[in-house]
Amino acid sequence: MEKNALLQRALTFQKNWLPLVEQGHVTERQHDREFMADFYEVFGISRSVSRAGYEWRVKIDGHDKRIDSLLPKLLIIEMESQGVKIVDNPNAGYEQAARYAYALDDANKPKYILACDFEHFYLRDPATKDVWTTTLQDFVKDIDEFSFLLGYEQKLQEDQAVVNAKAAGKISTIYRHILDVGVQPNAASLLMTRIVFCLFADDTSIFERNGVFQEFLENTAEDGSDLLSKLTVLFRQLNTSDHDWIGQKREFGYINGGLFALDIAKFTTDLGLTFNADVRQSLIDASHQDWSVISPVIFGSMFEGALDPEKRHDLGAHFTSEKNILKVIDSLFMNDLRHELDVARHTAYAGGARTKALSRLHAKILGLKFLDPACGSGNFLIVAYRELRRLEHEILDTLMKDEFQRGFQMPYDFVSTNIKVEVSQFYGIEIQPYAVSIARVGMWLMDHLMNVEASELFGELVRRIPLHAGANVIEANALTTDWQEINSPKVTPEFDYIFGNPPFLGSKLLSDAQKTQLEKVGSGIKGIKSLDFVAGWYIKTSEYMKIHQQTQSGMVSTNSLAQGIQARTLLSAILDEGIKIKFAHQTFAWDNNGANVYVVIVGLARNIENAKLFTYDTLTSDPVEKNAKVINEYLVPGQPIKLKARSKQISDLPPMKIGSSPKDGGFYILSKAERDDIVNKQPELLPFIKKFVGAKEILNHLDRYILYLNDAPISILKIPIITKKIHEVSTFRKSQGGKDTTRLSNFPTTWQKDTYAHSNILILPRVSSGRREYLPIGFGDSNTIASEETYQVIDATTGLLALLSSKMHVAWLKTVGGRLKADFRYSNTMVYNTMVLPLLTEKQNQYLEKYGDLILASRREFEKNGDSLADLYNPDYMPESLRKIHQRTDKYVDSLYGLTDPTDSERISRLAKLYQDATRE
Numbered sequence: 001m002e003k004n005a006l007l008q009r010a011l012t013f014q015k016n017w018l019p020l021v022e023q024g025h026v027t028e029r030q031h032d033r034e035f036m037a038d039f040y041e042v043f044g045i046s047r048s049v050s051r052a053g054y055e056w057r058v059k060i061d062g063h064d065k066r067i068d069s070l071l072p073k074l075l076i077i078e079m080e081s082q083g084v085k086i087v088d089n090p091n092a093g094y095e096q097a098a099r100y101a102y103a104l105d106d107a108n109k110p111k112y113i114l115a116c117d118f119e120h121f122y123l124r125d126p127a128t129k130d131v132w133t134t135t136l137q138d139f140v141k142d143i144d145e146f147s148f149l150l151g152y153e154q155k156l157q158e159d160q161a162v163v164n165a166k167a168a169g170k171i172s173t174i175y176r177h178i179l180d181v182g183v184q185p186n187a188a189s190l191l192m193t194r195i196v197f198c199l200f201a202d203d204t205s206i207f208e209r210n211g212v213f214q215e216f217l218e219n220t221a222e223d224g225s226d227l228l229s230k231l232t233v234l235f236r237q238l239n240t241s242d243h244d245w246i247g248q249k250r251e252f253g254y255i256n257g258g259l260f261a262l263d264i265a266k267f268t269t270d271l272g273l274t275f276n277a278d279v280r281q282s283l284i285d286a287s288h289q290d291w292s293v294i295s296p297v298i299f300g301s302m303f304e305g306a307l308d309p310e311k312r313h314d315l316g317a318h319f320t321s322e323k324n325i326l327k328v329i330d331s332l333f334m335n336d337l338r339h340e341l342d343v344a345r346h347t348a349y350a351g352g353a354r355t356k357a358l359s360r361l362h363a364k365i366l367g368l369k370f371l372d373p374a375c376g377s378g379n380f381l382i383v384a385y386r387e388l389r390r391l392e393h394e395i396l397d398t399l400m401k402d403e404f405q406r407g408f409q410m411p412y413d414f415v416s417t418n419i420k421v422e423v424s425q426f427y428g429i430e431i432q433p434y435a436v437s438i439a440r441v442g443m444w445l446m447d448h449l450m451n452v453e454a455s456e457l458f459g460e461l462v463r464r465i466p467l468h469a470g471a472n473v474i475e476a477n478a479l480t481t482d483w484q485e486i487n488s489p490k491v492t493p494e495f496d497y498i499f500g501n502p503p504f505l506g507s508k509l510l511s512d513a514q515k516t517q518l519e520k521v522g523s524g525i526k527g528i529k530s531l532d533f534v535a536g537w538y539i540k541t542s543e544y545m546k547i548h549q550q551t552q553s554g555m556v557s558t559n560s561l562a563q564g565i566q567a568r569t570l571l572s573a574i575l576d577e578g579i580k581i582k583f584a585h586q587t588f589a590w591d592n593n594g595a596n597v598y599v600v601i602v603g604l605a606r607n608i609e610n611a612k613l614f615t616y617d618t619l620t621s622d623p624v625e626k627n628a629k630v631i632n633e634y635l636v637p638g639q640p641i642k643l644k645a646r647s648k649q650i651s652d653l654p655p656m657k658i659g660s661s662p663k664d665g666g667f668y669i670l671s672k673a674e675r676d677d678i679v680n681k682q683p684e685l686l687p688f689i690k691k692f693v694g695a696k697e698i699l700n701h702l703d704r705y706i707l708y709l710n711d712a713p714i715s716i717l718k719i720p721i722i723t724k725k726i727h728e729v730s731t732f733r734k735s736q737g738g739k740d741t742t743r744l745s746n747f748p749t750t751w752q753k754d755t756y757a758h759s760n761i762l763i764l765p766r767v768s769s770g771r772r773e774y775l776p777i778g779f780g781d782s783n784t785i786a787s788e789e790t791y792q793v794i795d796a797t798t799g800l801l802a803l804l805s806s807k808m809h810v811a812w813l814k815t816v817g818g819r820l821k822a823d824f825r826y827s828n829t830m831v832y833n834t835m836v837l838p839l840l841t842e843k844q845n846q847y848l849e850k851y852g853d854l855i856l857a858s859r860r861e862f863e864k865n866g867d868s869l870a871d872l873y874n875p876d877y878m879p880e881s882l883r884k885i886h887q888r889t890d891k892y893v894d895s896l897y898g899l900t901d902p903t904d905s906e907r908i909s910r911l912a913k914l915y916q917d918a919t920r921e
Helices: 003-023 028-042 047-051 093-103 143-149 152-180 185-202 212-218 227-238 277-288 296-307 309-345 350-366 379-405 414-418 433-458 512-521 535-547 564-576 672-681 683-688 695-700 720-736 739-744 798-805 807-816 828-832 842-863 880-896 904-919
Strands: 054-060 063-071 075-079 112-116 120-125 130-135 370-372 426-430 472-475 497-500 552-558 580-592 595-605 611-615 624-628 656-658 689-693 705-707 761-765 778-780 784-786 790-793 818-820 823-825
Touching: 003 028, 003 143, 028 047, 028 063, 028 075, 028 143, 047 152, 047 309, 047 379, 054 093, 063 093, 075 093, 093 112, 093 120, 120 143, 152 185, 152 277, 185 212, 185 227, 185 277, 185 433, 212 227, 212 277, 227 277, 296 309, 296 379, 296 433, 309 350, 309 379, 309 497, 309 552, 309 580, 309 595, 309 611, 350 379, 370 379, 379 414, 379 426, 379 433, 379 497, 426 433, 433 472, 497 535, 512 535, 535 552, 535 564, 535 595, 552 580, 564 580, 656 828, 672 683, 672 689, 672 705, 683 689, 689 695, 689 778, 695 761, 720 739, 761 784, 761 798, 784 790, 790 828, 798 807, 798 842, 798 880, 807 828, 807 880, 807 904, 842 880
Parallel strands: 075 112, 370 426, 370 497, 426 472, 497 552, 580 611, 689 784
Antiparallel strands: 054 063, 063 075, 112 120, 120 130, 552 595, 580 595, 611 624, 656 790, 689 705, 761 778, 761 790, 818 823
8 A cells, every 4th residue: 555545544544533533423333443443544454354353253261252353463452442451451452452362273373463542552462472552543643563364465465366266276176077078057057056056055053064065975986976966865865855865864955046946867868977086086176175264256267267267367356356346335335334334333222223223224134225237247146135134134243232231131032033135135147057056056155154143153053054045147148038026936126236347348359149139229329430339328227227226336447438439328318307416436446357458437316415536646556435416427536527529629739630641661761871871972962851750760760761742843753762662652552452542542642641830849649558648749840750659749849848748738638538458649629629727827838938948858868878768757767857847837737726745536526627617609
């Protein structure tokens, strides 16, 4: 985590809690979890991770005790109410935490112990006896005392990656064997899903006793010859209810829900599938793995890793994936629900008001319905279900503590009868049959893990085996399916929340079938053919939200959705329907099967009071949350811009056009050596040879020249070398075919597109690296011609170079321009022509000229040594002196817009407001 982001988070934590602490209104029972969650988040530890360590059980003198919070192997926290002594108090604070830490097993024993009364922090390393103390008032100043917390989730991820890859490797042999003998992938995936379920069940008390499936495997023939037949019998047993069971006491109980309903003999025996000694041993090895530590969230990736060894390294990414999934579901609904829980917790006892508030919230979450219309292997559904269950646990825990406080004894089965959040509240649409199976099983297994978690939290056995309800995941094409009719039986669910990450496919990568589907879904949207595939899900979602106005959505998509034509076409159309952006995450990196793609998250709702905007200092940094009254189609604060392409610059700056295209077959092009040779022999040709600059030349400081004969006299055209080249160009054009090119062959000295300006020009590459902080803009004299790979501004001044090189202009480009992968794609009509320049005085223009001159002078010093613009503007190598000049330029340009040290979002908001004012009718 970057230090600035850490300090910002620490400051936010301090500002949120200091007023409450100063008022003396915080108590352990009411505020400890909220305080600890906020504390952990300062150091990048998500609520999902920290929540797992709350109320951790430890046995002391034969009695169950509860640790307020434990990060295994790292930190134990004991919270006390304000005024309670946290040091040298045998019944509280540090001494109590130390007893808990001593009683923990070595696998969980923490290195640090923290006692806290919301205002004072007492931190101790028992091994070294080092003690650090600070207060909430000095928290930001002393933030380095807690630096050991940084990177905790990353370490969890790295440890989990080893476990995940090991497990996937062990099942890959089995999976490959099944596929190699001709079993269809969907059938093979179903078989493997059952095997993985059994492996998981064997370590999580789903079966009668842990380890029984491992014993079952070890009691098969060593050559593996009877393994498949015995598995077939076992699967039949798992599909047989206790009512229908005949025989001795069973160790493999009934698993309902259809997982084992289909007899695998129907698709294995007929194909002659058998298992061998290697498959048997791989399965036994896999059974030795502790499957209880593998999250169902990773199952989809595990199956992919088993099929494709190249993807096995991706299995470590599920912590990253979960972290990103939580960005969606937290912003969409979990943060709101947690806030409601906090409000209910802080409601007064009087008249049972708190109990009623908690009960209302419980009833509310039981009525919620969730849809992921591109659910894949169910990752979003699984994480969302887990978080909703944990919220339910917190509600029940608070109710029980309240009743205990009032002297009431709860019924022994209070928890098991009141845990009512079901996987059947969750719906999914997925086009791949094998992924549907994995998603359903993953939801069942997460349900079981949550029951185990509840059992440990409340000390009461909670079980849902046999399975009695399943997630409503269907195999279908989401773009051709009516989302209001995906349930069976025919009870139309009204979804409260729609979320997920639809396919990351750009408009140019779509198959003909996908193009047809997208055009049909977006038939009323002009420009639908230019949109990425994800647009189909946004359109379907917005159509659903027109009918069900309480529905809210949050989806991940490539960042092109909020840039260029896609923002203007899709998001503008959605906003025009009265739908608002509830929250948005600006561009960040998302791991997608081992490849980083650049994504945004957009949350939509009809009725909102304030929006939340999450910005990123770097593509991989943690987000910074900001309030915004309204968010526009480019995911920046402000009303919708509704930008339109312009043929003329809005502030009457010089025109910008695409460079020239000679259509000469390269015959007029000259290298520096060729140019020098011609000039030496025919010096009269010098005025007709121009520098010819494209993106490659401007960025890499390359010399390229071209013969420009458009206005050359006949005496020049008669020179033999020129006559020869004219003939070659004419012949080339005739060979190309086409009416226009054939016509041009009769005028070989005329270019296909001639925008030669005969003036100073600015030269901008049409595509430029998205890593650059500043645009590498060239400055050419009247003997320079820009090629069609660039844009050129005629009658150029160094003041305009300073303006276009500034972060103000780059921010506008990043926002309203297009992207080619991660690179900037410049547009004269959408970027340059729409950027408003304030009215400047003569003196202000002179200052701009001065900064432009300084930029060019600095660059020339480095270019003498052979450094190119690509080198000078590479953020890793940019010289400090050049950077400082640009920073001074930025400061001055920002001041022209009335801004001081602005963020890019603030720059865009200002430019958007000026554009709206300039175009208002």
